Amino acid sequence: MLMYNIPIMKKLIEKAKNCHDLNREELIALLYNDDIDEDLFAAADEVRKQYVGDEIHLRALIEFSNFCKNNCCYCGLRRDNKNIQRYRIDENTLFALAKHASENMGLKTIVLQSGEDMFFDTDKLCSIIRRIKTLDVALTLSIGEKTLDEYKAYKQAGADRFLLRIETTDKDLYALHDPGMSWENRAQCIRNLGIAGLEIGSGVLVGLPEQKVESFADDILFFKQVQADMIGIGPFIPHPDTPLKDAKGGTLKMALKVMALTRLILPDINIPATTAMETLAPNGQVKALQAGANVIMPNVTLTQYRKHYELYPGKSATNYTPDKSLKEVKDKIAAIGRKVSSGYGYHKRR
C-alpha cells in the first residue's frame, strides 16, 4: 500500500474536490490516513453545498413488516431470531400513516421498508403503492431482492425509487455473513432497479468482522459503476440475538470517511445521515450532515411497532411518536443553519 505524506494527501483531496475522480490506491490511502479527516469532511461538505445545496430532504420511513425469510448474520430481523415479536402493518393503517406524513407533517417522500416478507406479494404491494401515490409524494421501497418483472411492476404502479444495499463488495465476506444469498444476484438486482426505471439506492455496512479497509475503496467504485442515485452508509452495530453478537462493530469515524469519499466521487447524488450513525454517537447525524450528507429519514412508524424493528440495539427514537421524531430532526437541521427542502428530492444528474 502506498503511504502518502500529509501534503500529498491534501493534494489528493483537492483533486477529488475538483475532478471527482480517485483511483483505488488513492482512495485506500485516504481511508487509512487519519490525519486528514477534517480536511476530507470539509471538502465533502463543500462539494455537497456546490452540487445539491443547503436543503435537506426528509424521507418518512415506515417500517411495515419485520418478517424476513433471510438470515443475514448481522441483522436482528434474521429468520432464526426467535426473540422478536413479528408484526405486519395492514394496508389501511399503512395508508393512514403515509397520509399523516404527507398531509399533516408535510413530508414529500414515503419510504416503505421491511424484511423480505413473502406475505406482501406483487399484487398486495402494487395496491399499496397505487394508494399511497394518490397522495402528493414520491415513493421509495426497501423490501429486498425481487425479480426484474417485480421491480417493473412496482414502477408501473407508481414507485419512484428503491433502496437495496450491496452491504459489501467483498464477495467472500458477503458469503460469510449472508448465508444462502448470492452476491452476484444482489448486484444484478441493483442493476435491475435501473433497468426498471427506478432510482437506484444502495450502500454498505461499515465495520463487519474481517472487513478490510481496501474493500471500502471497492465499495465506492462499485457505487460509481452502478450509477447509484442514493447511497446510505451504515456503521455495523452488533445485535445480541445474532451470530455476530460479540463482534466489535463499526466506528462512526470510518463510516463518515466512506461517506465523505462517496460524496467527493459522486458529487450530485443523495446521501442520508443514517440512523445507525446517530445510534453510535449523540451528534452522529449532524456530523454526517456536515461531512457530505443531504438527507434524513425521520421514522414515522407507530411507536408500538418500533421496538420490534430492532436491526441493532439502541436504535435511536424507538419510544418516539412520528411527530416527535420529525420535530427532533427539524431542530437538528435548524441548529446547523440548514433548511428543510419543500421538493420531492429526486436525484438531478448534472
Ligand code: SAM
Ligand atoms: N430487508 C431489506 C434488505 O435487506 O435490503 C431492507 C431492510 S434491511 C433491515 C435494511 C438495512 O439494514 C440492510 O441493508 C442493512 O445494511 C441494515 N442493517 C441490518 N442489520 C444491521 C446492523 N446490525 N447494524 C447496522 N445496520 C444493519
Ligand code: SF4
Ligand atoms: Fe432480512 Fe434485510 Fe435483515 Fe437481511 S438485512 S435479515 S434481508 S431484514
